[in-house]
Amino acid sequence: MLRLIVNRLLLGLLTLFAVSVLIFVCTEILPGDVASAVLGQGATPEALVIFRKELGLDVPAYLRYWNWFVGALQGDLGVAMTNKRVIVDEVMPRLGNTLFLAAYAALIAIPLAVGLGIFSAINEGRISDRLSNIVTLIAISLPEFFIAYLLIILMAVNVDWFPSLSTVSPGMPIAERIYQSTLPAITLTLLVAAHMLRMTRSSVLAVMSTPYVEMAFLKGARRQRVITRHALPNAAAPIITVVALNLAYLVVGVVVIEAVFVYPGLGQLMVDAVSKRDVPVIQACGLVFAMVFVLLNTLADVLVILVNPRLRHKR
Amino acid sequence: MKVFGQKPTPSAWFGLVVVAIFLIVAVFTPWLAPYPESANVGGTWDEPSAAMWLGADQIGRDMLTRIMYGSRMTIGVALAITALSFVIGIVLGFISAVVGGWVDIFFTRLVDVMLSIPGLIFALIILGVFGSSIPVLILTIAVLDSTRVFRLARALGMNLSVMEYVEAARLRGEGLWWVISREILPNAWAPLVSEFGLRFCFNFLFIAGLSFLGLGIQPPYADLGGMVRENAAAINFGMMAPIYPATAIALLTVSVNLVVDWMLSIDARPSGAQAEL
Numbered sequence: 001m002l003r004l005i006v007n008r009l010l011l012g013l014l015t016l017f018a019v020s021v022l023i024f025v026c027t028e029i030l031p032g033d034v035a036s037a038v039l040g041q042g043a044t045p046e047a048l049v050i051f052r053k054e055l056g057l058d059v060p061a062y063l064r065y066w067n068w069f070v071g072a073l074q075g076d077l078g079v080a081m082t083n084k085r086v087i088v089d090e091v092m093p094r095l096g097n098t099l100f101l102a103a104y105a106a107l108i109a110i111p112l113a114v115g116l117g118i119f120s121a122i123n124e125g126r127i128s129d130r131l132s133n134i135v136t137l138i139a140i141s142l143p144e145f146f147i148a149y150l151l152i153i154l155m156a157v158n159v160d161w162f163p164s165l166s167t168v169s170p171g172m173p174i175a176e177r178i179y180q181s182t183l184p185a186i187t188l189t190l191l192v193a194a195h196m197l198r199m200t201r202s203s204v205l206a207v208m209s210t211p212y213v214e215m216a217f218l219k220g221a222r223r224q225r226v227i228t229r230h231a232l233p234n235a236a237a238p239i240i241t242v243v244a245l246n247l248a249y250l251v252v253g254v255v256v257i258e259a260v261f262v263y264p265g266l267g268q269l270m271v272d273a274v275s276k277r278d279v280p281v282i283q284a285c286g287l288v289f290a291m292v293f294v295l296l297n298t299l300a301d302v303l304v305i306l307v308n309p310r311l312r313h314k315r
Numbered sequence: 316m317k318v319f320g321q322k323p324t325p326s327a328w329f330g331l332v333v334v335a336i337f338l339i340v341a342v343f344t345p346w347l348a349p350y351p352e353s354a355n356v357g358g359t360w361d362e363p364s365a366a367m368w369l370g371a372d373q374i375g376r377d378m379l380t381r382i383m384y385g386s387r388m389t390i391g392v393a394l395a396i397t398a399l400s401f402v403i404g405i406v407l408g409f410i411s412a413v414v415g416g417w418v419d420i421f422f423t424r425l426v427d428v429m430l431s432i433p434g435l436i437f438a439l440i441i442l443g444v445f446g447s448s449i450p451v452l453i454l455t456i457a458v459l460d461s462t463r464v465f466r467l468a469r470a471l472g473m474n475l476s477v478m479e480y481v482e483a484a485r486l487r488g489e490g491l492w493w494v495i496s497r498e499i500l501p502n503a504w505a506p507l508v509s510e511f512g513l514r515f516c517f518n519f520l521f522i523a524g525l526s527f528l529g530l531g532i533q534p535p536y537a538d539l540g541g542m543v544r545e546n547a548a549a550i551n552f553g554m555m556a557p558i559y560p561a562t563a564i565a566l567l568t569v570s571v572n573l574v575v576d577w578m579l580s581i582d583a584r585p586s587g588a589q590a591e592l
């Protein structure tokens with residue numbers, strides 16, 4: 001089992017490396033280069049030369065990648081093109097905000113979705129199950145901002161319970177912070193809970209239709225016992241995978257939600273950078289997002305190995 | 316009445332009718348819309364009235380007209396993306412499955428790495444470098460989306476390429492292209508069609524989301540996500556303006572999903588079988 005886990009961790013590191021290469025290559029495949037793309041067609045040759053030098057584009061690509069990669073490992077993501085700020089100083093507090101929001105939403109969403117998913121699976125075909133099937137299908141197909149604006153209309157405009165813009169500042173007391181980010185957190189919860197619920201339901205159902213569960217029923221075990229002792233331990237692995245996937249989605253899917261609520265997170269920073277075409281900031285944000293994503297997926301796989309009853313004993 | 320030789324459920328009927336309405340509106344917009352695309356016919360965020368059923372937008376254009384043109388744009392772009400993504404995904408997926416060897420390994424690994432970067436982030440990186448224009452949008456999202464199609468097509472191709480009739484075609488000396496287009500593709504239609512619906516929904520939401528962030532389809536073109544963004548400020552005055560285009564998006568995606576859900580249930584698989592998707 002230890003070997004499996006170490007293998008998985010190594011694979012995660014390898015993926016991170018590959019991802020960093022891919023992100024870098026994406027900014028290199030331009031016809032021409034970043035300088036001519038950003039300055040546009042009207043740029044004078046002199047301006048291009050100066051700008052290239054400033055971006056370090058006069059160095060070959062593999063060297064630039066190496067410098068960028070080594071810098072990133074040491075916590076140096078470079079300097080923003082537009083306002084010359086040190087990128088790490090901008091990214092870190094915003095990453096903290098984004099993770100805070102994601103964790104908040106996860107704390108509501110995971111127990112809710114997994115609980116209701118199991119409930120709906122063991123009540124398969126009844127009214128409650130069919131209702132949840134339709135409701136979650138609809139929730140999955142709604143755009144993020146639709147849910148967000150509906151919530152704003154309902155809970156910030158009609159009744160003045162929550163603010164429609166979440167203003168979060170560094171020195172804020174934790175209670176105020178939670179209050180301010182409640183609406184975005186509820187929106188995120190609705191978005192991911194539906195998907196988690198459906199997947200939980202189908203993975204419990206998949207286990208319930210296996211021969212050993214049928215065997216347990218046939219030998220006369222009570223329904224309660226079959227579900228808690230036979231079905232759920234084996235359904236844990238797929239559920240964890242789904243939860244982790246959705247956590248990863250939480251961290252990334254916040255981009256749109258942050259825009260709606262003007263929440264000062266990493267997503268906002270990236271969107272701003274994209275509209276200003278500030279390539280170093282885009283690369284940095286992309287790398288951080290991808291890192292969180294890969295990390296969560298790796299963590300999920302390790303957890304799956306840990307909870308799998310079949311891997312617990314030595315062969 | 317039967318559709319595809321099956322009797323639709325009530326929710327599937329709802330979906331089919333709404334999708335049909337959207338398609339008709341998208342195709343015949345210039346003849347159906349009550350006003351020209353960008354005519355100022357009212358004041359800022361006018362209330363809905365008999366002349367303007369959904370009121371006016373942030374600079375006094377008719378909301379219903381804008382939604383119709385916006386739907387035309389967003390649906391058109393999303394369809395183009397999905398079609399391109401399927402062409403890329405299916406061709407490469409089947410080639411991977413049939414040829415195997417290092418070709419297969421190369422594409423599978425590439426897709427694995429691409430999928431380990433979240434799609435939206437990947438798209439933002441590319442748009443940040445290339446700038447946002449409709450061809451760039453279509454190409455970028457199509458390539459990103461084709462990774463998912465690739466996986467499905469490769470899995471289907473793997474299952475089909477070991478069939479006797481494919482073997483027979485190979486033995487009688489048919490080329491790669493014949494095997495893919497005449498032997499494998501016709502037998503992979505059913506799952507690919509329902510996947511097309513799902514991918515379309517995903518791409519439609521994706522492009523709407525990007526436009527909402529101001530990084531997708533750019534003004535002066537009307538598109539649904541951009542309209543939500545432009546009208547967002549109205550919500551602070553308790554007005555419904557951004558809700559209308561957002562509802563149009565929601566209505567279409569929910570309907571397509573209802574239809575796809577019904578199509579999947581026709582296969583009459585045991586309820587647990589969906590878990591492996």
